[in-house]
Amino acid sequence: MKESLxxxxxxxxxLSHFGGIAALLGWDQMTYMPQKGSGERAEQLSMISRLAHERVISDEFYNHLKKLDELSNTLTEKDRIIVTKLKEDVEKARKVPSAFVEKMSKTTSLAYTAWEEAREKNKFSLFAPHLEKIIELEKQYCDYIKLPGHPYNSLLDDYEEGMTVDILRKEFGALRPQLVEILKKITTSAVYQKQQPVKMKLGVDQQKELCSILLKQMKLPADRSRLDVSTHPFTTTMADDDVRITTNYEREGLLSSFFSTVHEAGHALYELGLLKGEYKNTVISDAPSLGIHESQSRLWENMIARSKPFWTYFAPMFNKIAPDICKGMNKEVWYHAVNQVRPSFIRVEADELTYCLHVILRFELELDLIEEKITVAELPQCWNEKITDFLGITPKTDTEGVLQDMHWSGGDFGYFPTYAIGTIYASQLFKQFLKEHTTMRKKISQGNFTAILNWLSEHVYQYGRLMTADEIIKKTCGEGLNSKVFVTYLKEKYYLLYEV
Amino acid sequence: MKESLxxxxxxxxxLSHFGGIAALLGWDQMTYMPQKGSGERAEQLSMISRLAHERVISDEFYNHLKKLDELSNTLTEKDRIIVTKLKEDVEKARKVPSAFVEKMSKTTSLAYTAWEEAREKNKFSLFAPHLEKIIELEKQYCDYIKLPGHPYNSLLDDYEEGMTVDILRKEFGALRPQLVEILKKITTSAVYQKQQPVKMKLGVDQQKELCSILLKQMKLPADRSRLDVSTHPFTTTMADDDVRITTNYEREGLLSSFFSTVHEAGHALYELGLLKGEYKNTVISDAPSLGIHESQSRLWENMIARSKPFWTYFAPMFNKIAPDICKGMNKEVWYHAVNQVRPSFIRVEADELTYCLHVILRFELELDLIEEKITVAELPQCWNEKITDFLGITPKTDTEGVLQDMHWSGGDFGYFPTYAIGTIYASQLFKQFLKEHTTMRKKISQGNFTAILNWLSEHVYQYGRLMTADEIIKKTCGEGLNSKVFVTYLKEKYYLLYEV
Structure with missing residues (x-):
């Protein structure tokens, strides 16, 4: 037993080290790597992934786990928890043949290149045959994993353990018409009609200074993290004490770098706060789901950084650092500016209200594709119809529509829903937090986030994978995923903003 | 045969990928890694080294090589060359038991910490017992490798293949008294007596701009390399198309960042120019020795960047970028300023003339330690006597003397000589180059380095390990290592500078 343990x-x-090394290879690729390094970097990354995967699915590893599982009642509680979770993970990984993993990797690699070209030329037909192959492989994958219920459950489960199509159909089915309804009320309001787009671009140094103040207030530990620059902002973990985020100071849009920094810092605080101690470098010291992870970034980005008290503190900061550009912007003006609703085509640029509609659209289309209700050839048309239904606007090109991001080329089916799940979880967590901390708004208006950090640490960070996402939310909020809480939050905020 | 090939x-x-990954882990540690990441980074690095080492010494690998070696006369020339060199490397690696490698790694890890403390407290006795253990291990290593002749040959060979104590004793034995003699003539000259230290510190932005101009003139390809910042400047290779150098803008000393950038760019140009094509990702696409590598950095740093024509081009650049600081500095003043001779205690800060004396001192002390002519306890005293002999100055503390750098704590015995070998090679290569390119000084004075780059590519870069260092120098310069060429170069340059 000792030997197996x-x-x-x-x-x-x-395996943690392999993960950290792969994270560094990826991070460097997105931040500092010289352009021509990409060829060999891809080979280095794929070698590391293969070596790690070989270990996960090795018979030796599995035999030790089976042996320990049989001796389960003689193990300490900690060992038992780890063995159980690890065996689950390993058994799932072993369901998928290595040849399949390699085939998927090659297919998505070709699909990515095709997607890039299709997007540039606005020609979906270049991407379509690749997407067809990917969908065949996704269905094959569902066959390997074979979770009960809808085949798509097997895809979902990779990102949101235990989540099912039944639950999401219910929640998203209720959420979607309400979002559309709120949006309609807003777009027909007098305030919306008079609304002017906020055009404002801070200098890079000004953006940097503001991000630096922000991270200090959020207490992201400087000796355990970094902020760098990449085209698409992301968070990645090299080690327990080395979590990195990126932003982009050149992006269009109001305060893009500032909000992406809040968002990624929310992820990073979670990673840095995750259960360690005796669980360090084990399968338990990780997030139970992407939805929970996303709830942490969305909570900071939307519930906190787009709240009025937040701008009580930050409006003077902006005015101090960029007095010319921010002239006449008091906290009220800022609050309105960062909460403008404006239906648009691109998900990553969407406002807080319409964002989830973009996500639900993908979920519905993914289900239709997996269920063979629609063909890949019909996808652009279906996309356009749905987005017109949801947002009242119609893409002029497929680049603005179905080709807008790379996720499908990477085979990430089952992944999009976690964005909406995380957003709903965030609203539930924030509601509960405010109930327990009645003076919170005042503290936020002083730039003091200690209470929320401590609360998140106690109610989310510290569990790691000791509980599932559903268990964490139920324990903390008294109920599981509930989009009604999110709808109430949106109505309270946006009806007031738009005087509806 | 096909299978083995x-x-x-x-x-x-x-193995190239493992090397590149280890390089990235190390580079990141020295440049961007958050402070607390160091613990797990050490584990990641040691895991990668172990995995690579296991492959090098695996029976499977060796059996394939033996089989191919037996079929040698049926192989293509390329395959034969690779098999021969690879078998040599693998056989050498297999002489050393893994348990020894691990023991050395643990010993040097503890020794490094002890050295840090000893240096800070200026207390050699804290480091001495660790150094004793290391020297025992070095002797053990010589026993494993067992090259003919002096035991130290086995240490030398790791860095400078084929080099021996006999050759170095002859060359360094001739070089040392001549350097001391030149130094004496200079320090007693009237020019030296009047010489004022050049105190000048450019702003970080000014240094950055100058380094950037420098790299552009040196044609370091921007899409295959980068310049970053670290405490100690270095060059490292992530992939054939990804070689990185670092500098330090905060260091004391005249133009420290500028000269370290020239130096490292010299290394980087070699790495980027190394034999590729059919030899890409093979054991042949590498430098044959550290001496050859160092010859590339020294040639650029000393023979080119400390030459008068170089400052014909760069003096106006400096004056343009830092007009206040560089006021009154014409090319003559610059040339004198960057070539000041000034005996000092710290090797890495030494001038071109005295540098090799620091290196020869280490070589002599390493031999004495390996031959048990002196004990570790006597080392500080021996150091001080030698440096007094060589440079006419005596360290006041061991931190200024024997404890000044970390190399011995890392077990790098046999490594120091390559600095002097490289310097001598550089003078030989440069002499030959000037013989073939009579208009070269004019081109350098125009900031045009194309001819030297092409010449180095043809005479050094393109060989990789197809020839040994000695063969490359003999083929190009008509003779092997010859310190007389270096002495002549020094006399011509420094007697003129100091009007001796």
Whole structure:
């Protein structure tokens, strides 16, 4: 037993190292790598992934786990928890043949290149045959995993353990018409009619200074993290004490770097705060789901950084650092500016209200594709119809529509829903937090986020994978995923903003 | 045969990837890694080194190589060259037991910490017992490798293949008294007596701009390289098309960042120019020795960037970018300023003339330690006596003397000589180059380095390990290592500068 325990702990530790190394290879690729380094970098990354995957699915690893599982009642509680979770993960990974993993990797690699070309030329037909192959592989994958219920459950489960199509159909089915309704009320309001787009671009140095103040207030530890620059902002973890975020100071849009920094810092605080101690370098020291992860970034980005008290503190900061550009912007003006609703085509640029509609659209289309209700050839048309239905606007090109992002070329089916799940979770967590901390708005208006950090640490960070996402939300908020809370939050905020 | 060839090519490629990954982990540690990331980074690095080492010494690899070696006369020339060199490398690596490698790694890790403390407290006795252990291990290592002649040959060979104590004793034995003699003539000259230290510190932005101009003139390809910041400047290779150098803008000393950038760019140009094509990702696409590598950095740093024509081009650049600081500095003043001779204690800050004396001092002390002519306890005293002999100055503390750098704590015995070998090679290469290119000084004075780059590519870069260092120098310069050429170069330059 001792030998098996030693083996699985060593293996988990080395798998953590493989993960950290892959994260560094990826981070560097997105931030500092010279342009021509990309060819060999791809090979280095794929070698590391293969070596790690070989270990996860090795018979030696599995035999040790089976042995420990049989001796389960003689294990300490900690060991038992780890063995159980690890065996689940390993059994799932072993369901998928290595040849399939390699085929998927090659297919998506070609699909990515095709997608880039299709997007540039606005020609969906260049991408379509690749997407068809990917969908075939996704269905094949569902066959390997074979979770109960809808085949798509097997895809969902990779990102949101335990989540099902039934639950999401219910929640998204209720959420979607309400979002459309709120949006309609807003776009027909007098305030909306008079609304002017906020055109404002801070200098790079000004943006940097503001991001630096922000991270200090959010207490992101400087000796355990960094902020760098990449085209698309992201968060990545090299080690327990080395979590990095990126932003982009050149992006269009009001305060894009500032809000992406809040968002990624929310992810990073979670990663840095995750359960460690005796669970360090084990399968338990991780997030239970992407939805929970996203709830942490959305909570900071939307519930906090787009709240009025937040701008009580930050409006003077902006005015101080960029007095010319921010002239006449008091906290009220800022609050309105950062909460403008404006239906648009591109998900990543969407406002807080319409964002989830973009996500639900993908979920519905993914289900239709997996269920063979629609063909890939029909996809652009279906996309355009849906977005017209949801947002009242119609893309002029497929680049603005179905080709807008790379996710489908990467085979990330089942992934989009986590964005909406995270947003709903965020609203539930924030509601509960405000109930427990009645003076919170005042503290936020002083730039003091200690209470929320401590609360998140106690109610989310510290669990790691000791509980599922659903269990964490139920324990903290008294109920599981509930989009009604999100709808109430939106109505309270946006009806007031738009005087509806 | 096909199977064995496939195996060894795949293995070399993956070993290149391991090397590139380790390089990135190390580069990041020195440049961007958050402070607290160091613990897990050390584990990641040691895991990668272990995995690579396991492959190098694996029986499977060796058996394929032996098989191919037996079939040697049926191989293509390229395959034969690769198999021969690879088998040599692998056989050498297999002489050293893994347990020894691990023991050395642990010993040097503890020794590094002890050295840091000893240096800070100026207390050699804290470091001494660790150094004793390291020297025992070095001797053990010589026993494993067992090259003919002096035991130290086995240490030298790791850095300078084929180099021996006999050759170095002859060359360094001749070089040392001549350097001391030149130094004496200079320090007693009237020019030296009147010489004022050049105190000048450019702003970080000014230094950056000058380094950027420099790299552009040196034609370091921007899409295949980068310049970053670290405490100690270095060059490292992530991939064939991704070589990175660092500098330090905060260091004391005249133009420290500028000269370290020239130096590292010299290394980087070599790495980027190394034999590729059919030899890409093989054991042949590498430098044959550290001496040859160092010859590339020293040639650019000293023979070019400390030459008068170089300052014909760069003096106006400096004056343009930092007009206040560089007021009154014409090319003559610059030339004198960057070539001041000034005996000092710290090797890395030494001038061109005295630098090799620091290196020869280490070589002599390493030999004495390996031959047990002196004990570790006597080392500080011996150091001080030697440096007094060589440079006429005596360290006041061991931190200024024997504890000044970390190399011995890392077990790098046999490594120091390559600095002097490289410097001598550089003078030989440069002499030959000038003989073939009579208009070169004029081109350098126009900031045009194309001819020297092409010449180095043809005479050094393109060989990779197809020839040994000695063969490259002999083929190009008509003779092997010859310190007389270096002495002549020094006399011509410094007697004129100091009007001796």
């Amino acid at each position: 030693d083996f699985i702990y060593k293996e988990q530790k080395e | 496939d195996f060894i090519y795949k293995e070399q490629k993956e």
